[in-house]
Amino acid sequence: MRNVKPVSALMLGLLSGCSLIPAYHRPALPVQNAYPVAGGGAGPAAADLGWKDFFKDPALQQLISLSLANNRNFRETALNVQQAQAQYRVDRASLFPTIEGDAYQTVTHTPANLSSAGRAITSHEYSLGAQAVSWEIDLFGKLRATAKSAHETFLSDLDTALSTQISLVAQVASEYDTWLADRQSLRISQNTAAADQKSLSLVQLELNNGTVTAQDLAQAQITYDTAAASVAQYQRQVAQDMDELVLLAGAPIPPALLAQMNAVDGLDAEAKLPHVPAGLPSDLLTRRPDIRAAEHELLAANANIGAARAAFFPSISLTASGGVASNSLSSLFSGGQTSWSFQPQITIPIFTAGANIANLDIAKVEKKIQIATYEATIQSAFHDVSDALNGRETYVDQVKYEQDLVNADQRYYTLAQMRFKAGIDTYLNVLVAQNDLLSAQLNLVALQLAQRQNEITLYKALGGGWEANSTPGTQPVPATMPAAQPVAQPQTGQTPGKPTSLTGN
Missing domain, CATH: 2.20.200.10 (Outer membrane efflux proteins (OEP))
Structure with a gap:
C-alpha cells in the first residue's frame, strides 16, 4: 500500500504530460521611450473615453451606431471571431x-x-x-500546443474585430466632418457666385453706359465663372460624401436622421473635440488592439514550436x-x-526524411516573422501618434493665421468696392479681392476639417473608440457586434488574454 501514492503520482504526471513550448519573452519596445512632441495634459486616456463622450453631435452618434450595426466589413470580422473560437473548441476537444x-x-x-x-x-x-x-x-504536449495556438489565434481575431470597430468609428466621424465641410464650402461658393452674378449684371449696365470697358466685363465674367465652377465641384463632393456615409452605414440613412444631419450648420456648429493625453509609447501595448492582436499571433507561433518539437517524440x-x-x-x-x-x-518516428526537422524550422521562422510583424505594428502605432501630436501642435496656429487672412481679405474686398464706387480704382481690384477672399474662405474650411480629422486620428491611434460610453480604469474588450448577425458580447472589464465566450448561429 505504501507504493500506491508514488505510482498514482507517476501515472498522473504521465497523463498530464509536459510542454515543449518555449518560454515567452515579450520583445523589447522598438521605439523611443517618449514621443518627440509632448502629448500630456489633463483628461482621460483615449482608450477610456467612449466615443459618445468624444463625439458630442447626436446625429453623428446615431450614424456611428447605425454603422456598427450594419457595416458588412465589421460584420465579417465579427463572424471571423466566431469561426476562430469554434476552431479553438475543436482543437481543445482533441485533449479528451x-x-x-x-x-x-x-x-x-x-x-x-x-x-x-x-x-x-x-x-x-x-x-x-x-x-x-x-x-x-498528450505526453509531450503536442495537442495542448495546438490548442494553445488556436486559442491565441482566437484572441487575435477578437482584437482584430476591436481594431476594425475603432477604425470604423473614426472613419464614420471623419467622413461626416468631410460632408459638413463640403456643405459649408458649397454654401460659401453659392454666396460668392450669387454676388458675382449681381456684379456681372452691374458691369454690363455700366458697359452699356460707357463707364467701363469690355475688359472689365470679361474680368467680371471670369470671376463669376470661377465661383460657379466651385459650386458645381462642391455639389459633386457633397453627393459623393453622402454616398460614402451610406456605404459605411451599411444601410440607407433614415429620413429622420438625414433631416437631423442637414440641420447641422457646417463645421462651425460642431463642438470642440476633447483633449486626450498621449501618455507613453509603452501604453500602446495594452491600449492598441492591433498591437495586442499581433502579440497573440506571436504567441500562437510560439506554441506551434512546441507542437513541432513534440513530433520528434x-x-x-x-x-x-x-x-x-x-x-x-x-x-x-x-x-x-x-x-x-x-x-x-x-x-x-524512426525515419521521416528530415520532415520533422523542416517543420520545426518552419515554426521557428514563423515566430521570427511574427516578431517582426509585432515590432512593425508598434512602430506604425508610434508613428501614427507622433504624427497626430505634431499636427495638434501646428494646426492651432495655422487655423488662427488662416482666419486672420480671411478677415484681412474681407476688409480688403470691402475697401476695393468702396474705392471702385468712388471712382478711384478700376473694377479689376474688386475682382482680385473677391477671388482672394473666396480662396481664403475655402482654405480655412479645409484647414478646420484637417484639424478635426487630426484629432480623430489621434483618438484612434491611442486606442479610442472601442466602447460607446466612458469606463475609466477598464481594459478594452469588444463591446459592440453587428446586430443583424447576433454575437454574444464579452463582459465589460474582462481581462485581456482570457478566452471570451461567444455564441451565435
Whole structure:
C-alpha cells in the first residue's frame, strides 16, 4: 500500500504530460521611450473615453451606431471571431477521449453442406457497449500546443474585430466632418457666385453706359465663372460624401436622421473635440488592439514550436471498448455476458526524411516573422501618434493665421468696392479681392476639417473608440457586434488574454 501514492503520482504526471513550448519573452519596445512632441495634459486616456463622450453631435452618434450595426466589413470580422473560437473548441476537444456508444445485431446463416452439424444453422449475436477510439495521450504536449495556438489565434481575431470597430468609428466621424465641410464650402461658393452674378449684371449696365470697358466685363465674367465652377465641384463632393456615409452605414440613412444631419450648420456648429493625453509609447501595448492582436499571433507561433518539437517524440494512443454480448436478446443483460477489449498503441518516428526537422524550422521562422510583424505594428502605432501630436501642435496656429487672412481679405474686398464706387480704382481690384477672399474662405474650411480629422486620428491611434460610453480604469474588450448577425458580447472589464465566450448561429 505504501507504493500506491508514488505510482498514482507517476501515472498522473504521465497523463498530464509536459510542454515543449518555449518560454515567452515579450520583445523589447522598438521605439523611443517618449514621443518627440509632448502629448500630456489633463483628461482621460483615449482608450477610456467612449466615443459618445468624444463625439458630442447626436446625429453623428446615431450614424456611428447605425454603422456598427450594419457595416458588412465589421460584420465579417465579427463572424471571423466566431469561426476562430469554434476552431479553438475543436482543437481543445482533441485533449479528451471520444466515447461512442454502439448496439448491433449479427445474424449468420450457414447452409447444411457447410455446417459441421450436417444441418443448416442460423445464429444470432447481440451486443451493446461503448468505446473510446484512438485517444492520444498528450505526453509531450503536442495537442495542448495546438490548442494553445488556436486559442491565441482566437484572441487575435477578437482584437482584430476591436481594431476594425475603432477604425470604423473614426472613419464614420471623419467622413461626416468631410460632408459638413463640403456643405459649408458649397454654401460659401453659392454666396460668392450669387454676388458675382449681381456684379456681372452691374458691369454690363455700366458697359452699356460707357463707364467701363469690355475688359472689365470679361474680368467680371471670369470671376463669376470661377465661383460657379466651385459650386458645381462642391455639389459633386457633397453627393459623393453622402454616398460614402451610406456605404459605411451599411444601410440607407433614415429620413429622420438625414433631416437631423442637414440641420447641422457646417463645421462651425460642431463642438470642440476633447483633449486626450498621449501618455507613453509603452501604453500602446495594452491600449492598441492591433498591437495586442499581433502579440497573440506571436504567441500562437510560439506554441506551434512546441507542437513541432513534440513530433520528434513517441505518441501513445489508446483504444478501449466494453459492454455486454450474447447470442440471444433475452440473456443480453444476464450475468457473465460482459465483454471488453483494450488496445494500447505506441508510434515512434524512426525515419521521416528530415520532415520533422523542416517543420520545426518552419515554426521557428514563423515566430521570427511574427516578431517582426509585432515590432512593425508598434512602430506604425508610434508613428501614427507622433504624427497626430505634431499636427495638434501646428494646426492651432495655422487655423488662427488662416482666419486672420480671411478677415484681412474681407476688409480688403470691402475697401476695393468702396474705392471702385468712388471712382478711384478700376473694377479689376474688386475682382482680385473677391477671388482672394473666396480662396481664403475655402482654405480655412479645409484647414478646420484637417484639424478635426487630426484629432480623430489621434483618438484612434491611442486606442479610442472601442466602447460607446466612458469606463475609466477598464481594459478594452469588444463591446459592440453587428446586430443583424447576433454575437454574444464579452463582459465589460474582462481581462485581456482570457478566452471570451461567444455564441451565435
